[in-house]
Amino acid sequence: xxxxxxxxxxxxxxxxxxxxxxxxxxxxxxxxxxxxxxxxxxxxxxxxxxxxxxxxxxxxxxxxxxxxxxxxxxxxxxxxxxxxxxx
Amino acid sequence: xxxxxxxxxxxxxxxxxxxxxxxxxxxxxxxxxxxxxxxxxxxxxxxxxxxxxxxxxxxxxxxxxxxxxxxxxxxxxxxxxxxxxxxxxxxxxxxxxxxxxxxxxxxxxxxxxxxxxxxxxxxxxxxxxxxxxxxxxxxxxxxxxxxxxxxxxxxxxxxxxxxxxxxxxxxxxxxxxxxxxxxxxxxxxxxxxxxxxxxxxxxxxxxxxxxxxxxxxxxxxxxxxxxxxxxxxxxxxxxxxxxxxxxxxxxxxxxxxxxxxxxxxxxxxxxxxxxxxxxxxxxxxxxxxxxxxxxxxxxxxxxxxxxxxxxxxxxxxxxxxxxxxxxxxxxxxxxxxxxxxxxxxxxxxxxxxxxxxxxxxxxxxxxxxxxxxxxxxxxxxxxxxxxxxxxxxxxxxxxxxxxxxxxxxxxxxxxxxxxxxxxxxxxxxxxxxxxxxxxxxxxxxxxxxxxxxxxxxxxxxxxxxxxxxxxxxxxxxxxxxxxxxxxxxxxxxxxxxxxxxxxxxxxxxxxxxxxxxxxxxxxxxxxxxxxxxxxxxxxxxxxxxxxxxxxxxxxxxxxxxxxxxxxxxxxxxxxxxxxxxxxxxxxxxxxxxxxxxxxxxxxxxxxxxxxxxxxxxxxxxxxxxxxxxxxxxxxxxxxxxxxxxxxxxxxxxxxxxxxxxxxxxxxxxxxxxxxxxxxxxxxxxxxxxxxxxxxxxxxxxxxxxxxxxxxxxxxxxxxxxxxxxxxxxxxx
Numbered sequence: 177x178x179x180x181x182x183x184x185x186x187x188x189x190x191x192x193x194x195x196x197x198x199x200x201x202x203x204x205x206x207x208x209x210x211x212x213x214x215x216x217x218x219x220x221x222x223x224x225x226x227x228x229x230x231x232x233x234x235x236x237x238x239x240x241x242x243x244x245x246x247x248x249x250x251x252x253x254x255x256x257x258x259x260x261x262x263x
Numbered sequence: 264x265x266x267x268x269x270x271x272x273x274x275x276x277x278x279x280x281x282x283x284x285x286x287x288x289x290x291x292x293x294x295x296x297x298x299x300x301x302x303x304x305x306x307x308x309x310x311x312x313x314x315x316x317x318x319x320x321x322x323x324x325x326x327x328x329x330x331x332x333x334x335x336x337x338x339x340x341x342x343x344x345x346x347x348x349x350x351x352x353x354x355x356x357x358x359x360x361x362x363x364x365x366x367x368x369x370x371x372x373x374x375x376x377x378x379x380x381x382x383x384x385x386x387x388x389x390x391x392x393x394x395x396x397x398x399x400x401x402x403x404x405x406x407x408x409x410x411x412x413x414x415x416x417x418x419x420x421x422x423x424x425x426x427x428x429x430x431x432x433x434x435x436x437x438x439x440x441x442x443x444x445x446x447x448x449x450x451x452x453x454x455x456x457x458x459x460x461x462x463x464x465x466x467x468x469x470x471x472x473x474x475x476x477x478x479x480x481x482x483x484x485x486x487x488x489x490x491x492x493x494x495x496x497x498x499x500x501x502x503x504x505x506x507x508x509x510x511x512x513x514x515x516x517x518x519x520x521x522x523x524x525x526x527x528x529x530x531x532x533x534x535x536x537x538x539x540x541x542x543x544x545x546x547x548x549x550x551x552x553x554x555x556x557x558x559x560x561x562x563x564x565x566x567x568x569x570x571x572x573x574x575x576x577x578x579x580x581x582x583x584x585x586x587x588x589x590x591x592x593x594x595x596x597x598x599x600x601x602x603x604x605x606x607x608x609x610x611x612x613x614x615x616x617x618x619x620x621x622x623x624x625x626x627x628x629x630x631x632x633x634x635x636x637x638x639x640x641x642x643x644x645x646x647x648x649x650x651x652x653x654x655x656x657x658x659x660x661x662x663x664x665x666x667x668x669x670x671x672x673x674x675x676x677x678x679x680x681x682x683x684x685x686x687x688x689x690x691x692x693x694x695x696x697x698x699x700x701x702x703x704x705x706x707x708x709x710x711x712x713x714x715x716x717x718x719x720x721x722x723x724x725x726x727x728x729x730x731x732x733x734x735x736x737x738x739x740x741x742x743x744x745x746x747x748x749x750x751x752x753x754x755x756x757x758x759x760x761x762x763x764x765x766x767x768x769x770x771x772x773x774x775x776x777x778x779x780x781x782x783x784x785x786x787x788x789x790x791x792x793x794x795x796x797x798x799x800x801x802x803x804x805x806x807x808x809x810x811x812x813x814x815x816x817x818x819x820x821x822x823x824x825x826x827x828x829x830x831x832x833x834x835x836x837x838x839x840x841x842x843x844x845x846x847x848x849x850x851x852x853x854x855x856x857x858x859x860x861x862x863x864x865x866x867x868x869x870x871x872x873x874x875x876x877x878x879x880x881x882x883x884x885x886x887x888x889x890x891x892x893x894x895x896x897x898x899x900x901x902x903x904x905x906x907x908x909x910x911x912x913x914x915x916x917x918x919x920x921x922x923x924x925x926x927x928x929x930x931x932x933x934x935x936x937x938x939x940x941x942x943x944x945x946x947x948x949x950x951x952x953x954x955x956x957x958x959x960x961x962x963x964x965x966x967x968x969x970x971x972x973x974x975x976x977x978x979x980x981x982x983x984x985x986x987x988x989x990x991x992x993x994x995x
Contacts, residue, residue: 208511212473214754219514220323221756222358225507227518232540236549237647237755239540243357243525244388246543248647250660250755 192261194229194238195254202230203259210256218257221247228262265306267315267342268421271335271366272350273359274321275643275760277378279303280408280769281350282318285417309418312425317344323358323758325365326469326510327476336469337476339369340461346421347371350408353383353390356528358758360521363399367432370462373401374420376413380405382761386537394528400430409766431462436516439504443497444468450493454486470494471501472510539762543644552648559641560728563632565721572709573891574624580887582617585880603810607797614857615793620782626702627778629671634773638765642667643757650755656736657743660755662692666735669699670728673954676701677961690962691747694970695735697950697958700728703852707945710856714919715926715938723939727946734947734977796820796847796858815862834944834979835930835937835986845944851951863921936989940982948978 197203207225208218222242223229229240238249249257270285272278286305303318319335327333339347347366351359366373377383377392392403402420406413436444447467451457460466460480469477471494481487498509505512546555587609594600594608636642642664650660662680669676676696680689700708705724712723798819801810805817815821816839824843831837831845840862847858923934930937949955949971959967 207507210754212508212510214756215508216326216473216510217754217756219510220326220361221758222361222518222521223756224511224515224518226515227357227522233544233547236552236651237547239543239547239647239759241540243355244383244386245352245355245358246540246759247358248547248643248650248755248757248759250650250654252654253754253756256754 192259193255194231194240194249194257194259195235195251197231197234197238197259199231199234202228202262204228204262206258206260208257210253214253214256218253223247223249223257229259265313265315266345266425267317268346268348269317269319269338269342269344270348270350271319271339271362272321272376272378273323273352273362273758275758276321276350276352276359277406277408278321278350279318281348281376281378281406281414281417282316284408284411284414285348286316307418309422312422314421322362324361325369325474326472327474333476336474337480339366339371340477343371345372346374346424348374348376348417348421350376350378350406353377353380353405354386354388354761355758356388356390356525357518357521360395360524361517363395364432364434364517364521367399367401368434368468369465370429370431372424372427372429373399374417374424375399375401375403376406376408376417377403378406378408379761380412381407382763388529391528394524398524399432409769431465433464434517434520436468436513437505439501440471440512440516443471443501447471447490447494447497450490454490456484456486457481457490467494468513471498472513473498542762543759546641546644547647549651552644553652556645556648559636559645561725563629563636566628566632569721571624571628577887577891578620578624579617581884582613582620585884587613588880603801603812606801607794610800610861611794611797612790614797614861615790615854617857623778623782626671627774629702630774630778631770633667633671634770635765637773638763638769640760640762643759647755647757647759653736653739654755656740658691658695658736658739659688662688662695662739665692665696666699666732669696669701671702673697673699673701673950674957677954677957680961687747690966691739691742693958693962694742694966694973695739697954697970697974698731698735698738698947700731700946701852701950703951704855704945706853706856708942710859710919710922711938711942714923715935723942727942730943731946734981738977793854793857796854796861799823800861830979831944833987834940834982835933836926836941836944836982838925838929840925841929841941845948848945849949849952851953852945853951855945859922860918863918863925930986933986933990933994936986936994939989940986943985944978944982946978947974947981949974 192203194203205223205225205227208215208223218224227242229242232239232241232246235251237251238254240247240249268285270278270282272281282303282305285307287307305316307314307316317338319338320332322332322335325332325336325339327336338344349363349366351363353359363373363375375392375395377390380390383390392405395401396403402424404413404416404420406417408414435441444464444467447470448463451463451466457466460477466477470490478491481491501507501509501512507515545551548555590608590613591600591605594605599605633642636645645667646660646663649663653660653663665676665680673696676699677693680692680696704727708724708727709720712720716723800815800818800820801813802819803809803813803817804819804822805813820843821839824839824846827846828837828839828842831842836842840859843862844855844858848855926937926941927934950958955967955971958970962970
């Protein structure tokens with residue numbers, strides 16, 4: 177199922193972020209944009225281009241599964257993680 | 264010289280548990296922020312060798328972003344420990360191996376502890392550790408540090424690795440990065456100061472990753488600026504050529520290497536939804552999350568305030584009854600009964616000790632509840648839930664943890680702000696944390712609520728806690744919009760620990776350490792305060808009487824309190840006994856109630872009957888303790904709303920009667936309103952000396968005065984609003 181933005185429109189694929197992803201979808205990180213502090217924090221935890229994340233719970237905050245670990249990601253940080261849907 | 268072992272690891276990987284197992288030291292284990300910012304060290308002996316062990320702060324990597332990472336990275340680079348034991352969360356290899364890879368790249372001799380291997384096995388993750396051992400040429404040991412499994416094997420591996428040369432790991436970062444790394448290495452080798460910092464390739468990689476600790480070091484040495492400029496140019500070059508930020512580009516290659524390694528170690532891990540995920544969906548739900556959190560807090564506070572009440576009474580009556588009598592008898596034996604020495608011992612020392620011990624049941628219960636919340640993993644969920652709400656009012660989500668600690672004591676809460684990412688976040692959190700009602704303020708609410716609001720005791724006490732949070736949020740909001748505006752807020756990203764059954768030993772260590780540190784800290788400060796107050800009471804400045812035999816009103820304390828009283832007149836508690844007890848609260852909030860007791864009861868004659876014998880006293884102490892235990896058990900159902908016994912049958916003791924009449928007269932017959940204002944004042948006013956000292960150490964003298972004066976003004980205004988506002992509305 178394609179993720180939808182909050183207004184109901186289907187999000188454009190290359191602009192998808194983690195904040196758009198639905199529960200139980202598996203997504204691949206395309207790139208991370210934002211301030212140095214955010215980038216370094218996400219890099220240290222393993223949210224880097226190429227890795228796959230499974231969305232346990234979207235929003236408020238999002239919880240994703242990354243290689244067995246559960247990571248809570250706030251809205252702002254989730255919006256700066258660009259993703260694509262993994263097959 | 265003894266070999267030095269450093270223990271490194273991610274937060275929640277069980278690093279502190281393993282450190283405790285190695286050193287045998289009794290450190291706390293849990294998710295509190297700031298616990299390892301202080302450096303803990305110990306020692307252990309294996310064979311004929313004694314090793315020093317150092318516990319590094321929990322970090323996800325060695326690139327210094329936060330204060331903890333800077334400490335760990337700098338320690339490894341400068342102190343160069345002989346062996347690094349890296350504690351890995353086996354159920355989260357991908358996340359944990361980042362640190363292992365960096366420590367190997369930095370060229371340290373390493374032993375890897377595959378910790379929480381039981382959790383990994385439960386999740387069906389089958390790990391072949393030989394892959395990791397061969398790739399890095401290190402020993403890899405399976406451990407369950409919480410239960411002590413694998414500790415001896417770790418010690419043996421440390422001893423074996425001492426003789427081995429370290430083999431630095433080299434990860435291929437791709438042609439673009441490698442070209443820039445090559446150029447930087449030449450610059451680094453050319454400068455002996457920089458070259459001595461570590462192996463040049465690792466120094467170059469740290470520079471490219473934007474390590475703050477290394478940047479700080481280079482800024483302090485003559486040749487450093489040139490290298491920093493070269494590194495900045497290389498960072499820009501890499502970003503331009505790869506279209507990724509430099510640190511992301513490095514991390515991407517490192518994680519590519521890690522992902523490949525993990526898949527060789529475990530095969531493909533398929534993410535399955537666990538029961539823990541289902542629980543998380545509820546606990547961190549956008550609608551239910553905060554109500555659940557409030558219910559949890561309500562239970563914590565009910566347990567703290569109501570369940571412990573019988574023990575509180577027991578401590579109180581034991582100290583003021585039998586123990587005081589025994590002390591007088593002992594003094595009589597050495598011929599010191601009746602004079603100022605007896606007064607000092609009973610009214611100064613024992614009153615002070617009683618003022619400390621009376622809290623022990625309350626704090627013990629509070630710390631027990633907090634330790635359970637931590638050790639089960641709920642505390643992290645609470646932080647995740649609170650982040651959104653707090654961010655909305657300009658307070659970083661991570662501030663939640665110091666604020667929770669603030670419910671126990673402001674002093675550790677202020678130190679706990681160190682885990683926040685920026686100095687701005689730390690200061691903001693430090694400024695609002697004192698409004699969280701610490702354990703020492705609770706007895707004031709309990710005493711006044713029992714006297715004036717007996718029917719709604721829990722509600723009033725709970726209300727004080729909520730008001731404290733509200734004021735903290737309001738001040739945080741105002742500060743974040745004015746003096747502490749910021750452009751780049753810290754992101755909320757956090758690895759959540761696995762839910763688990765609390766471990767009795769872990770919880771006990773946490774509770775015992777916090778409670779005993781309160782007793783030790785209080786034992787000096789509060790005892791000193793109690794003696795100072797006694798001394799002020801003993802000095803006859805106002806005319807009549809002699810030393811230790813003067814009317815309180817004529818004593819030095821009375822004079823000072825009377826000078827301060829008019830300031831509090833508009834708040835409805837302008838009697839000098841009231842200002843005096845608040846004055847003593849500057850020394851420690853714990854003594855507000857004990858000072859009240861001293862001021863109101865110094866003249867009250869104890870009801871004399873035949874003095875009980877020592878044996879009768881002892882029997883009474885024992886049987887009343889048993890009765891307190893029975894009462895406590897009977898109270899437990901009331902926590903969840905089932906009242907089997909009536910708690911409101913408190914008899915009006917001498918102190919309660921004295922306090923009631925004092926508030927009634929100081930407020931012109933509106934005692935309840937004045938008492939409420941008094942509670943609000945105690946909640947909000949300037950914290951104790953120890954907290955002020957902690958604040959000054961963390962944020963400097965200027966901000967200390969902002970905090971001290973600001974809080975006094977806020978407290979005065981709050982109490983004024985309650986009392987005068989209530990009067991206008993015709994309440995009280």
